Amino acid sequence: MTKKERAEHVMRRLEELYPETPIPLDHTDxxxxxxxxxxxxxxxxxxxxxxxxxxxxxxxxxxxxxxxxxxxxxxxxxxxxxxxxxxxxxxxxxxxxxxxxxxxxxxxxxxxxxxxxxxxxxxxxxxxxxxGVPAFPVDTHIHRLAQRWGLTDGRNVAKTEADLKKLFPSEAWNKLHLQIIFYGRDACTARGCDGTVCEMCRTLYPRRRKPVVTRK
Incomplete structure (x- = not known):
């Protein structure tokens, strides 16, 4: 897959897995x-x-x-x-x-x-x-998964944010950043997956055999 194809698959699959994205932090305003x-x-x-x-x-x-x-x-x-x-x-x-x-x-x-x-x-x-203003907050889950999925080189968080904004349409950013966080917590965790275990990693990189060392 090309990087663009990987991004398209990520967005399509995450929409299937997480059609609703409730905000994790309770608040009223x-x-x-x-x-x-x-x-x-x-x-x-x-x-x-x-x-x-x-x-x-x-x-x-x-x-x-x-x-x-x-x-x-x-x-x-x-x-x-x-x-x-x-x-x-x-x-x-x-x-x-x-x-x-x-x-x-x-x-x-x-x-x-x-x-x-x-x-x-x-x-x-x-x-x-x-x-509701388009933004792509990058937390540790997003920084880790974007590297495992070949969407960024992970040089730093700012680079990861810039790379993701180039790959995905701005109207998808607000929902997608939550979808990636949910997947990172549920399936592609820091210790539970090394880039070769979870469904998304195996689909994007079916021939990958070595663990992915991600930058923090």
Missing amino acids: PYTLLVAVLLSAQCTDARVNTVTPKLFALAGTPEEMMRQPVEAVEAVVKPCGLAPRKAAAIVQLSKILVDEHGGEVPQDMAALEELPGVGHKTASVVMAQAF
Whole structure:
């Protein structure tokens, strides 16, 4: 298969496997999604979903959150790891949203990336899942699978994102990035597949015998 043919097969098969793509992080609006994505760094979505109800009961809007002591927020988000840094970022970004954006999450990638604790991936997730703007957030699953499937050389996450955006139509990005994540969790896991085991890897590379060493 050519790279284009592999990409077409990936998109077609993932649509068959995951016709519905519910957003893994529980949220009620762009603000609660932004906070949940920030908390998900180096933490599972499942754990974040156990923490956010307690956090948003404490403060569910930027106005409420900015008035919370960082220590109070830290105590709630501790199970997510990196609690001091995440708590400080949540309180700080909430104040910025109130002071500079009228208490609303900006629908602008550059403005999102300027917020404390918000990197390119987090901003991309918010743009895609909160506002429906085409984006292709690349997490560890997508970075790993794109290499195993020969869609990128995996030189770095930015290169993987750029390569995937060239291969797939922009109208598919928001759904496809979730479909790849779901498949990466279910079938082509870091330890369960080495590029030769799962259905997708075997279909795309039927003659592959050696494990694929992926870049992180």
